[in-house]
Amino acid sequence: MDSNLNGTLDTYSYLDLEVNAEEQIHCFGLLSPTHALKVQSDRAIEIQQQLVHLQQTGGLLCGHNIRRFDRRYLICQWSELSDLLLLDTLELSVLAFPLEPSHKLQKDYKLSDYASNDPLEDARATRFLLERILQTLLRKPESLRQAYVWLLTCGNESSDRAYQQLFQNLDWQVTVPPNCSDLPQTATSGMDQGYLMQLWQPAPSGVASFSFEHRFTLAALLAWNHERHSTQTSQAPSIWLNHLPDFQAVLNALLPITPEGFTYQPYLKEFGIECFRPPQEEAVQAIISGKNPLILMPTGGGKSLCYQLPALMYYRQQWGLTVCISPLQALMEDQVADLESAGLSFSTFINSNLPAPERSQRLEELRNGQKGLLYISPEQLRSLSIRTLLKERPPVLWVIDEAHCITQWGHDFRPDYRYVPKFIKELYTEQGRSLPRLALLTATATVKVQQDICELFTEHGLKPQLMPASNMSRNNLDYQVIPASDDKNKPIFEAVRNALDQGGCALVYTTTRKDAERLAALLEQEGLEAKHYHGKIDKEQKAVILQEFKQGSLNIITATCAFGMGINRKDVRAVIHHTLSSSLEAIPV
Numbered sequence: 001m002d003s004n005l006n007g008t009l010d011t012y013s014y015l016d017l018e019v020n021a022e023e024q025i026h027c028f029g030l031l032s033p034t035h036a037l038k039v040q041s042d043r044a045i046e047i048q049q050q051l052v053h054l055q056q057t058g059g060l061l062c063g064h065n066i067r068r069f070d071r072r073y074l075i076c077q078w079s080e081l082s083d084l085l086l087l088d089t090l091e092l093s094v095l096a097f098p099l100e101p102s103h104k105l106q107k108d109y110k111l112s113d114y115a116s117n118d119p120l121e122d123a124r125a126t127r128f129l130l131e132r133i134l135q136t137l138l139r140k141p142e143s144l145r146q147a148y149v150w151l152l153t154c155g156n157e158s159s160d161r162a163y164q165q166l167f168q169n170l171d172w173q174v175t176v177p178p179n180c181s182d183l184p185q186t187a188t189s190g191m192d193q194g195y196l197m198q199l200w201q202p203a204p205s206g207v208a209s210f211s212f213e214h215r216f217t218l219a220a221l222l223a224w225n226h227e228r229h230s231t232q233t234s235q236a237p238s239i240w241l242n243h244l245p246d247f248q249a250v251l252n253a254l255l256p257i258t259p260e261g262f263t264y265q266p267y268l269k270e271f272g273i274e275c276f277r278p279p280q281e282e283a284v285q286a287i288i289s290g291k292n293p294l295i296l297m298p299t300g301g302g303k304s305l306c307y308q309l310p311a312l313m314y315y316r317q318q319w320g321l322t323v324c325i326s327p328l329q330a331l332m333e334d335q336v337a338d339l340e341s342a343g344l345s346f347s348t349f350i351n352s353n354l355p356a357p358e359r360s361q362r363l364e365e366l367r368n369g370q371k372g373l374l375y376i377s378p379e380q381l382r383s384l385s386i387r388t389l390l391k392e393r394p395p396v397l398w399v400i401d402e403a404h405c406i407t408q409w410g411h412d413f414r415p416d417y418r419y420v421p422k423f424i425k426e427l428y429t430e431q432g433r434s435l436p437r438l439a440l441l442t443a444t445a446t447v448k449v450q451q452d453i454c455e456l457f458t459e460h461g462l463k464p465q466l467m468p469a470s471n472m473s474r475n476n477l478d479y480q481v482i483p484a485s486d487d488k489n490k491p492i493f494e495a496v497r498n499a500l501d502q503g504g505c506a507l508v509y510t511t512t513r514k515d516a517e518r519l520a521a522l523l524e525q526e527g528l529e530a531k532h533y534h535g536k537i538d539k540e541q542k543a544v545i546l547q548e549f550k551q552g553s554l555n556i557i558t559a560t561c562a563f564g565m566g567i568n569r570k571d572v573r574a575v576i577h578h579t580l581s582s583s584l585e586a587i588p589v
Contacts, residue, residue: 008169009131012060012087013050016122017070025073029119031127038120048078055084060165062087064105064126067159068243085162089129090240091216095148096136098224099235101368105129134170143182144226150174151219154208159216177206187226191254214246221254236319236369239392245432248396255317257288257310267309272342277302279467283439284309286467287397292438294403294453294464299443304335307399307439308347308373315346315372320396322373325420327405329353330546332375334568339373347373350380353539363389378416381423390427396436398424403440407452421460438462488578492519493526495574496556500528504573505555511579512560519558519578530556533563 011033018027028047030037032054039046051074054061063070067088075082093103106129109121137145149172152163167173180188180200188196199207199218207215224237241247264284268275276284279297283306286293297303307324314320326332332349339347348362348371365371366389374395380386398420400406406417428435440453454464482491492508499506508523510516513534520532531545531554548554550569557563558578 005131005134005170009127009134011169012062012127012130013054014123014126015047015051015061015063015066015070016119016126017073018117018119019073023073025077027119029121029123031120031123036120038118044077048081051078051081051084055081058085058165060085060087060162062089062126062130064088064122064129065090067091083158085158085165087130087162087166089126089133092133092137093129094220094238094240095223096133098220098227098238099231099233100238101235103238103240141184141226143178144184144187144222145172146174146178147183147187147222148219150177151207151215152212155210155212155215157212159212183222184226186229187222189225189229191225192256192259195253211246213244214250217241217244217246217250218254221250239367239369242393243431248394248433251318251320257313257317264309267312270312270342270344271305271309273305280306283467286465287437287439288313290437291465292440292457292462293467294440294445294450295442295467296445296450297441297443301443303401303441303443304338306441307397307401308335308339310397310439311373311399312344312346314396318396319369320372321366321393322397322399323390323395324373324375324399324401325378325417326375326401327377327414329377330550331401332377334550335375338568346371347375349375350386351377352379353543359385367392369393378414378420381416381419391431394427394431394433394436398436398438400438400440401442402444403442403453404445404449406456407445407449418456421457421462424462425460435461438464440464489519489522492576492578493523493528495576496523496528499573500555502573504571505549505552505557505569506574506576507563507572508556508558508576508578510558510560510577515579516558516560520556523556523558528556529554530558533557533559535560535562 013030013032015031016029017025018029020026024041025044026041028037028039028041028044030047030050032050035050037046037050051061061084063086065088066086071084071086074084089105090103093100097103105122105125107117107122107125109118109125137148140148149163149167153160153167153174154177164173177200180196199210201207207218220241221237224235227233228235237251264276264281279295280302283293283295283297286295287307287310295303295306297306307322311322311324314322324332324335326335326349329349329351332351336347336349339345348365350359350362354362362371363385366374376386400420405414406420424438425435438457440457445453450466454466457464482495484491496506496508508519508530510519513536516532516534520530523530531548533542533545537545545554545557549557552569552571
């Protein structure tokens with residue numbers, strides 16, 4: 001086999017291009033049966049002549065990511081080369097080594113990552129990789145290899161013709177589809193058998209009627225499924241597959257989120273919950289069915305479960321990523337900590353305060369599929385590292401928590417909130433993908449705010465569907481309006497002491513930073529330990545106050561509306577409003 005294989009591979013040509021920042025080819029490397037060329041753009045005619053001859057004789061041109069990268073630059077420069085038959089070692093590498101985290105071309109000639117690329121050496125590396133790939137595929141179960149061959153050759157596209165020639169040269173050609181029942185159980189385990197049987201029908205209704213991209217995606221997922229079950233690992237599919245427009249559609253069909261016989265109970269059990277509260281199941285189903293729900297639910301009503309459960313389902317079934325846009329770092333940290341305390345370690349957060357090494361580690365975990373739920377602020381969508389991650393692993397679900405911030409904050413001091421739907425649309429349309437699922441959640445949204453949110457997202461093709469608001473009444477809350485004489489501080493002191501006597505904490509809200517500082521000082525004079533909090537306090541001091549309050553070592557805070565959203569503490573006994581806010585939306589609740 002080795003001598004025959006080498007003889008076959010030596011009849012092919014191998015190409016690599018170097019492209020500059022102006023999107024122009026500046027260097028070519030070509031390895032053919034008769035030539036080994038490395039030329040700059042001023043000698044491009046030599047490469048053109050070789051490739052025109054190759055196309056005229058029906059020869060195969062092999063490259064690493066040549067179909068989706070090099071080809072467009074070649075065609076842009078020489079449109080007459082559009083009929084070249086291309087073999088792509090990146091595609092074949094995904095089939096041969098499906099659990100590899102990266103399928104970059106191995107460049108052993110480079111002494112460091114900063115050394116310059118050599119396109120001729122890259123062409124030689126491609127030749128070596130193709131040989132290694134084919135030797136690996138030869139060791140796969142025969143029925144599985146036959147399935148790959150059939151899926152890559154049963155159509156009429158130029159990609160099919162290239163692989164037909166390769167597999168015919170290797171004597172691997174398949175004239176009739178292999179029996180689906182003959183595939184290794186490891187390859188089809190957990191997949192929708194009805195969908196597979198439907199695909200395995202003869203043309204024109206079967207898989208042969210699908211595009212090459214669709215069929216290749218199916219082959220890649222069969223390869224991954226076989227390898228992960230054979231090796232008993234939980235490795236996610238290759239992140240490169242996310243570049244394929246059909247990837248999510250094939251994944252949804254092969255590994256549906258709610259397969260036959262599905263029940264929510266195992267997932268609820270993982271969250272430590274026996275059953276849904278009345279509005280939660282409706283919200284979860286609306287998210288999964290792609291209705292883009294705008295969910296209004298009171299604080300403490302279980303909003304987080306409405307998106308965390310679908311996020312876990314997508315991660316468990318498909319290694320899908322959910323991104324939750326959250327307004328405050330403290331809220332993100334609490335959500336991740338609560339999930340981890342329940343034994344669910346699939347979430348993480350990224351913010352501007354993380355040290356660079358830790359940020360890089362979290363990005364790598366997300367990139368490799370080790371995490372399935374990411375909390376970020378809307379401002380992080382401007383970060384190059386976050387944008388790169390989301391292009392490599394496009395989220396299957398986007399969640400906007402505290403969605404009223406889009407209106408309340410998006411028009412002035414946090415305009416990135418209103419950038420979110422534009423970013424989502426651009427991310428998916430640039431890759432030729434369908435728009436993802438969306439969920440918006442809030443406990444605080446007037447009719448006007450709801451209309452503003454719906455109009456903004458609808459403008460970008462993400463039309464929300466307003467769910468009927470759940471019962472916003474809170475029987476465990478007691479509302480009081482306390483008359484005050486000239487000294488309205490005295491009733492505040494009494495209410496704070498009463499809260500502490502109940503074994504809890506108290507929050508005193510006011511509208512100005514000056515009043516927040518003054519009230520804290522007055523409470524201290526009364527022998528009540530208190531600290532003030534507002535937007536002008538430095539980050540370090542804010543972090544200390546938040547941590548002390550969450551841990552229970554600090555039980556009184558006087559604050560502007562900058563404090564409170566998402567602070568998870570169960571023993572708040574009094575929320576006191578020292579001064580009326582300018583509007584209902586601005587009242588901290």
